[in-house]
Amino acid sequence: MPSIQAPRGAPDILPPRSGTYERVVRRCEDLFRAYGYRRIETPAFEHTEVFERGLEAGSDIVVKEMYTFADRKGRSLTLRPEGTAPIVRAVIDHGLDRGSLPIKLYYTASMFRYERPQAGRQRAFLQVGVEALGSPGPEIDAEVVELGAAALRAMGLSAVNLHLNSIGHPVCRGRYLPELVGFLEERRSELCGDCRRKVTTNPLRTFDCKVERDREVMRHAPRITDYLCAECRGHFDDLQGLLGDLGVAFTLDPRLVRGLDYYTRTTFSFVAAGLGAQNELGGGGRYDGLSEQLGGGPLPGIGFALGVDRIALALEGQGEPSPGGLDVFVVTDGQAACSGALLLASKLRADGLSVDLDYTGRGLKGQFRAADRAGARRVVVVGDPEASTLTVRNMATGEEAEVPAQELGAHLRGGG
Numbered sequence: 063m064p065s066i067q068a069p070r071g072a073p074d075i076l077p078p079r080s081g082t083y084e085r086v087v088r089r090c091e092d093l094f095r096a097y098g099y100r101r102i103e104t105p106a107f108e109h110t111e112v113f114e115r116g117l118e119a120g121s122d123i124v125v126k127e128m129y130t131f132a133d134r135k136g137r138s139l140t141l142r143p144e145g146t147a148p149i150v151r152a153v154i155d156h157g158l159d160r161g162s163l164p165i166k167l168y169y170t171a172s173m174f175r176y177e178r179p180q181a182g183r184q185r186a187f188l189q190v191g192v193e194a195l196g197s198p199g200p201e202i203d204a205e206v207v208e209l210g211a212a213a214l215r216a217m218g219l220s221a222v223n224l225h226l227n228s229i230g231h232p233v234c235r236g237r238y239l240p241e242l243v244g245f246l247e248e249r250r251s252e253l254c255g256d257c258r259r260k261v262t263t264n265p266l267r268t269f270d271c272k273v274e275r276d277r278e279v280m281r282h283a284p285r286i287t288d289y290l291c292a293e294c295r296g297h298f299d300d301l302q303g304l305l306g307d308l309g310v311a312f313t314l315d316p317r318l319v320r321g322l323d324y325y326t327r328t329t330f331s332f333v334a335a336g337l338g339a340q341n342e343l344g345g346g347g348r349y350d351g352l353s354e355q356l357g358g359g360p361l362p363g364i365g366f367a368l369g370v371d372r373i374a375l376a377l378e379g380q381g382e383p384s385p386g387g388l389d390v391f392v393v394t395d396g397q398a399a400c401s402g403a404l405l406l407a408s409k410l411r412a413d414g415l416s417v418d419l420d421y422t423g424r425g426l427k428g429q430f431r432a433a434d435r436a437g438a439r440r441v442v443v444v445g446d447p448e449a450s451t452l453t454v455r456n457m458a459t460g461e462e463a464e465v466p467a468q469e470l471g472a473h474l475r476g477g478g
């Protein structure tokens with residue numbers, strides 16, 4: 063029978079790469095908690111309406127990219143393409159907005175989009191993100207943007223640029239859009255087919271086009287920031303001032319509208335140098351109207367999501383070794399020592415060390431090779447059960463030491 067492979071665009075993440083994912087997620091989650099965010103889990107699928115109403119029925123994700131299916135009772139469900147609309151749905155559903163505000167939540171979750179797979183773009187991918195609901199900002203905007211920048215910095219990523227924009231609220235956009243459409247109509251013959259369609263369906267999305275000729279045209283397009291009302295302008299100016307105070311460097315990018323239709327005012331994006339077309343490591347923005355679109359009361363919100371797959375690619379591109387390895391590999395010198403090795407491994411694990419040993423009956427040499435492959439920092443040799451000392455080899459230096467049995471845990475924990 064032919065073997066079965068994973069669906070296209072839905073890769074298995076295997077060791078050692080999975081170790082990089084794990085480290086990225088852990089560092090982000092630690093930081094999110096340090097900023098006062100608490101975890102939320104929402105289901106991997108939702109009623110399709112959550113996305114049709116939240117992301118707007120005409121948006122690219124809803125029209126082209128959703129994994130939508132009917133369940134056995136004929137209800138339309140959709141695998142989540144993003145995490146923000148489901149979280150707002152859950153907040154309304156459980157009345158969290160009637161409690162103390164802001165509500166600060168974080169998540170680590172797989173997202174599903176029917177996109178054309180390429181390096182850094184998959185159909186199933188992992189995001190970590192935060193959402194802060196209940197405060198109109200700009201202080202919370204500054205915190206959220208700074209948290210995103212801090213998370214990427216904590217990963218040791220160099221050459222990440224923060225792009226920042228404000229796209230105003232619907233009234234500002236109502237004044238701006240006719241100007242943009244007028245410009246696009248004038249330059250229509252220079253636009254790709256997709257953008258020509260967007261002139262009527264969703265003109266802001268023409269800023270997302272990757273075709274170089276279109277991008278050149280869009281460099282001359284009217285800027286949303288020139289159409290902001292006094293309140294939105296003030297919000298944006300205050301945010302920039304706060305980011306300056308926090309020492310967060312950013313580039314103003316009036317073309318940054320981002321690919322989701324719920325955004326209002328602040329939008330931002332973290333872009334890596336040298337990652338090819340899919341160079342956005344993460345991004346987010348404010349979504350002050352989303353709660354009402356989903357049937358809730360007024361509830362302003364802001365958040366971001368980081369793409370774990372793209373961050374892992376960027377780290378690998380920097381030559382970062384995949385983390386992994388073990389504190390200790392226990393090697394047995396002779397059959398009689400096997401149960402002693404098992405017992406020792408169990409004790410050391412209970413002591414908080416990561417420990418493994420060979421279960422395939424290899425000889426001493428083979429066990430040392432296995433220790434090397436496992437990335438073990440130390441090897442402990444278990445031989446004569448009566449012996450009062452054990453041999454510990456430092457795998458990096460090759461040095462060996464005889465360590466009294468009762469001092470072994472302390473010796474290994476101390477990095478000896």
Ligand code: HAM
Pocket residue numbers: 143144145146175177182183184185186187189191192193321322342343344345346347348364365366367368369370371372
């Ligand atoms: P997004 O820009 O659609 O925003 O996705 C955020 C990040 O997820 C992207 O910057 C990218 O790193 C990663 N990503 C997106 N699509 C793919 C893909 N097909 N393959 C691999 N990685 C991908 C959101 O999802 C919003 N929910 C963010 C947000 C939170 N806004 C407010 N709060």
